[in-house]
Amino acid sequence: MFYQFYELNHAALAPFRAAADMMRLAYSNPLNPLSHTAFGRTLTASLEVFERTTRRYGKPEFGLPETTIDDKSVSVHEKIVWKKPFCNLIHFERSLPAGHSADPRILIVAPMSGHYATLLRGTVEALLPAADVYITDWIDARMVPMTEGTFDLDDYIDYVIEMLHHLGPDTHVVAVCQPSVPVLAAAAVMEAAGDRLAPSSMTLMGGPIDTRINPTAVNQLAKEKPLEWFADNVVMNVPWPQPGFMRPVYPGFLQLSGFMSMNLDRHMIAHKDFFVHLVKNDGEPAEKHRDFYDEYLAVMDLTAEFYLQTVDQVFIKHALPKGELMHRGERVDPSAIRNIALLTVEGENDDISGVGQTHAAQTICTNIPDHMRMHYLQPDVGHYGVFNGSRFRREIAPRILAFTREHARTGRPVVKRVIKGGKSA
Incomplete structure (x- = not known):
């Protein structure tokens, strides 16, 4: 049921993500006077961080033309x-x-x-x-x-x-x-x-x-866990309505959680720095953060x-x-x-x-x-x-x-x- 709960949680947050993205676009529009203030940039940065940390990242492109x-x-x-x-x-x-x-x-x-x-x-x-x-x-x-x-x-x-x-x-x-x-x-x-x-x-x-x-x-x-522990705790069935419905898988989001927990402090600092760069309107470091996490957070099931x-x-x-x-x-x-x-x-x-x-x-x-x-x-x-x-x-x-x-x-x-x-x- 954990996979189903993950999907339900993602679906429940969808309206809030959409609202956050809409507000971010409104407050970052140069025609909006607030976009040129510290308050406007802080609000825009907060909305983008929320949207990016709650979205599902699709498969990226190679982009090597x-x-x-x-x-x-x-x-x-x-x-x-x-x-x-x-x-x-x-x-x-x-x-x-x-x-x-x-x-x-x-x-x-x-x-x-x-x-x-x-x-x-x-x-x-x-x-x-x-x-x-x-x-x-x-x-x-x-x-x-x-x-x-x-x-x-x-x-x-x-x-x-x-x-x-x-x-x-x-x-x-x-x-x-x-x-x-x-x-x-x-x-x-x-x-x-x-x-x-x-x-x-x-x-x-x-x-x-x-x-x-x-x-x-x-x-x-x-080494610490028997194989049965992995079968019982990390193997789940793909929920409906995915094409692989009922296929037993090791979900990508679990793998990602494991990788992130190994260096959780670094990821938290990276997101804090991303927020600061957005507030300061420092574009290049913010774009590098986006590029890295667009790739890192895109995961697949095995x-x-x-x-x-x-x-x-x-x-x-x-x-x-x-x-x-x-x-x-x-x-x-x-x-x-x-x-x-x-x-x-x-x-x-x-x-x-x-x-x-x-x-x-x-x-x-x-x-x-x-x-x-x-x-x-x-x-x-x-x-x-x-x-x-x-x-x-x-x-x-x-x-x-x-x-x-x-x-x-x-x-x-x-x-x-x-x-x-x-x-x-």
């Missing part, structure tokens, strides 16, 4: 090239200049952990000038009718394999956070089967490969079976690093990976996936040659900074692009590199 290639601005078009009930594969199709050589084809596997794939807008934007980029656009489970069946961790691995088959040979896969485990599993399954369409390289960024290492608050919660299986296998049983993870009844063997280059990336201050958890992939993938593996630790960034922000653009993205070019299956010799400022393996 162009990029720069060879010092020239070229247009970019989003195109769905593969689709399943729980995921679309989006291609950022660039209008390449004449004579431009082929760039690495990169499949970005976005996290299915509560936020939309647009959270990786900065990741895509940084790679677009030098790569042919595709991204997984996971579908909100509340929008998928029950007639479409279930979606669990096995299905996730299958989806990754199918997408790699669709894209063809010499594709490079980049997994951000949560998908590090299913992407590594997919790579192992493909290699064990001798699949010629296995990726040329695999980049794992801030992922929970082995959460026994340097556990964070997220990992501790999973299917209950995927969520519970992930909690059980990744955070409670640590099945992958123990060699116990199963896919369709067969054991996933990371040592089967021999021909896929491996790059792992971590953030020094990551409070979601602790330092060492992603690097564990280097340990369990025992048969990747040394010249085909590298680890990089980015100083002074947290979890978000591993895949977004100025340090990602300046330090991490160039390394990913160099790694993919270096390990493209074109017959060129591979040279091991040592990068200053991080750790190489």
Whole structure:
């Protein structure tokens, strides 16, 4: 009933939100004399803060209409090239200049952990000038009718394999956070089967490969509670009249509540500062706040079976690093990976996936040659900074692009590199 109560509360506040928005527009209109007074700006700021903290945030857009290639601005078009009930594969199709050589084809596997794939807008934007980029656009489970069946961790691995088959040979896969485990599993399954369409390289960024290492608050919660607690307390049925009515899900608003509670003081200070900037009519910081929270507060539901299986296998049983993870009844063997280059990336201050958890992939993938593996630790960034922000653009993205070019299956010799400022393996 908690999900239904959440929906009821949201509906009950709708008239008040509408009234607040109407009053905000009236008091911020420059033709209204009060808009030029401290009282008017204070009232307008209060109304906007109320409206923004009580609204439901829809799925944002990627909003990447162009990029720069060879010092020239070229247009970019989003195109769905593969689709399943729980995921679309989006291609950022660039209008390449004449004579431009082929760039690495990169499949970005976005996290299915509560936020939309647009959270990786900065990741895509940084790679677009030098790569042919595709991204997984996971579908909100509340929008998928029950007639479409279930979606669990096995299905996730299958989806990754199918997408790699669709894209063809010499594709490079980049997994951000949560998908590090299913992407590594997919790579192992493909290699064990001798699949010629296995990726040329695999980049794992801030992922929970082995959460026994340097556990964070997220990992501790999973250790303290049995799986039955999660099934009883955080799994709910989608309420009417959503398309996914009666589908068991882990609601996005619960995930968001958990993330916000980890840094509640920072979020409260951010909203207080937002209010002050509005009163002072300081536009740029206020707009940055809007942009960040428009993305951060837009959440999606996860299917209950995927969520519970992930909690059980990744955070409670640590099945992958123990060699116990199963896919369709067969054991996933990371040592089967021999021909896929491996790059792992971590953030020094990551409070979601602790330092060492992603690097564990280097340990369990025992048969990747040394010249085909590298680890990089980015100083002074947290979890978000591993895949977004100025340090990602300046330090991490160039390394990913160099790694993919270096390990493209074109017959060129591979040279091991040592990068200053991080750790190489």
